Amino acid sequence: MSDNGFFDRFGGKYVAEVLRRPLDELEVAFKKAMADPVFLDEFRTIQRDYIGRETPLYFAPTATRILGGAKIYIKLEGLANTGAHKINNAIGQCLLAKYMGKKRIIAETGAGQHGLATAAACAKLGLDCTVYMGEVDVRRQQPNVASMEMYGAKVHAVTSGSRTLKDAVNEAMRDWAANPDTTHYVLGSALGPAPFPDIVREFQSVIGREVEAQCAERGIKPTALIACCGGGSNSIGFFAPFIDKKEPRLIAVEAGGIGPGVGENASRMTGNASREGIMQGYKSRFLLDEDGQALPTRSISAGLDYCGIGPQLAALGMSGRVEFTSALDSEALDALKFFARNEGILFAMESSHAGAEAIKLAPKLSKDDVIIVNMSGRGDKDVFITSPVFRRKEWLEFLHAEIDRLESDKDVHE
Structure with a gap:
C-alpha cells in the first residue's frame, strides 16, 4: 500500500478542492469494502462465475524450442470475459460504487478494453455508463466502440488536445468534478490521484496471486515476469x-x-524526454516539454500511448526493483505473428510488447530459467490496426466492398 498516497516521492492527491471530498469518500469506502465479508464474497463469486477466474498459466512449448534458452509460460488474461485484464478492476470498482449508492459510472479508455470492461460491468450490475475516448482511438478501435455501445454505454469521442487517452482522462475528471454525488469515476489504470493507484493495484493483483499459486502448484520458480506497461494496471497487478x-x-x-x-x-522511464512532474492529480514521470506540458506520444497500441506512468511503477523503476525496457512497433508486430503462428495465441498489440521482450530475453538465459509473460489481452480488438499491416490488399478490398454494400442497402431502404 502507499504511504498516505505516496510511493517514495511519487503519487499524491493534487486535485481541485471539488474533487477532494469524493476522493476521500472513495478511500474510506474502499478500505471498508476490503474488510467487509459480504462485499468480498460477492466480488469473489463474480470473479469466478462472470470473469472466469482463474485464467490459465500456459506453457509455450514451440516458442521455447524455437527460441532456445528459458522456458516460456504465458498468463492468459485474454481469456477473461471481455478479452483482457481490464475487467478485474472494472467489476471491482463498479461493485464498490454500487455499495456506495452511486448509480452512474464514467470511465476513460485508450485501446477500448477498459471502456469495454466498464460497460460490461455496468450492464451486469445495472449502472448507467458513460465512456470518454479520444477521437483518434475511436477511429482505430471501432470493434471495441461497437461493443461498448452494445452493452448500453454512451461513448463520447474527445476532440480536444491530442485526441487520445490523456485527453479522455481530462474529460472524465471534469465530468466527475461536476457530478460527484451521483457518479463514480472508474479510472482504468494504476495512476491518478490517491487512492486510485492502490485501488487498481489491489483489484488487478489477482493476476499475480494466481501466478504465484500456479507456480507453487507446478513447482515452477520463475526467473523473470514480463508485462507491457502503459499506465501500468496489468504490470502492477502481475x-x-x-x-x-x-x-x-x-x-x-x-x-x-x-x-x-x-x-x-511513449517511453516514460526509458525515453529521453521523460521528466518528473505533476499532471492529472498525481506526481510521476511523464513525457513533458521544458514548460511542463505533455508531449505527443506514438505507439501502434492505443493502450500504451499515455504520456505518464503510475506512481508506484515510477518509484519501483527508480529503485531498480522493476526493470524498464521498450519494444518498437515493428518488434511488437513480429511478436504478435510469432506467438500466433507458433502457439495459436493472438496477443493484443499492447501485450505483444511483452512478447517481444520475451523473444529477446529467452535465448540469453539457460534452459533451467523460466519466463512468464502476461498476455494482458486478446488481439481480436486490433483487426483495424493489424489487417492493414499484414494483409493490406485484402483489407482494402474488404473495406471497399463493405462501403459498396452499405451504399446499396441505403438505396434499398430509401
Whole structure:
C-alpha cells in the first residue's frame, strides 16, 4: 500500500478542492469494502462465475524450442470475459460504487478494453455508463466502440488536445468534478490521484496471486515476469505479490513506437524526454516539454500511448526493483505473428510488447530459467490496426466492398 498516497516521492492527491471530498469518500469506502465479508464474497463469486477466474498459466512449448534458452509460460488474461485484464478492476470498482449508492459510472479508455470492461460491468450490475475516448482511438478501435455501445454505454469521442487517452482522462475528471454525488469515476489504470493507484493495484493483483499459486502448484520458480506497461494496471497487478521479494526479475516493457525521438514513442522511464512532474492529480514521470506540458506520444497500441506512468511503477523503476525496457512497433508486430503462428495465441498489440521482450530475453538465459509473460489481452480488438499491416490488399478490398454494400442497402431502404 502507499504511504498516505505516496510511493517514495511519487503519487499524491493534487486535485481541485471539488474533487477532494469524493476522493476521500472513495478511500474510506474502499478500505471498508476490503474488510467487509459480504462485499468480498460477492466480488469473489463474480470473479469466478462472470470473469472466469482463474485464467490459465500456459506453457509455450514451440516458442521455447524455437527460441532456445528459458522456458516460456504465458498468463492468459485474454481469456477473461471481455478479452483482457481490464475487467478485474472494472467489476471491482463498479461493485464498490454500487455499495456506495452511486448509480452512474464514467470511465476513460485508450485501446477500448477498459471502456469495454466498464460497460460490461455496468450492464451486469445495472449502472448507467458513460465512456470518454479520444477521437483518434475511436477511429482505430471501432470493434471495441461497437461493443461498448452494445452493452448500453454512451461513448463520447474527445476532440480536444491530442485526441487520445490523456485527453479522455481530462474529460472524465471534469465530468466527475461536476457530478460527484451521483457518479463514480472508474479510472482504468494504476495512476491518478490517491487512492486510485492502490485501488487498481489491489483489484488487478489477482493476476499475480494466481501466478504465484500456479507456480507453487507446478513447482515452477520463475526467473523473470514480463508485462507491457502503459499506465501500468496489468504490470502492477502481475508484479504485486513479488514486489517485496528479491526474485524474480520484474520487467516492464514500454512502447518504443517508431524511434527514440520526441513524439515517436511513449517511453516514460526509458525515453529521453521523460521528466518528473505533476499532471492529472498525481506526481510521476511523464513525457513533458521544458514548460511542463505533455508531449505527443506514438505507439501502434492505443493502450500504451499515455504520456505518464503510475506512481508506484515510477518509484519501483527508480529503485531498480522493476526493470524498464521498450519494444518498437515493428518488434511488437513480429511478436504478435510469432506467438500466433507458433502457439495459436493472438496477443493484443499492447501485450505483444511483452512478447517481444520475451523473444529477446529467452535465448540469453539457460534452459533451467523460466519466463512468464502476461498476455494482458486478446488481439481480436486490433483487426483495424493489424489487417492493414499484414494483409493490406485484402483489407482494402474488404473495406471497399463493405462501403459498396452499405451504399446499396441505403438505396434499398430509401
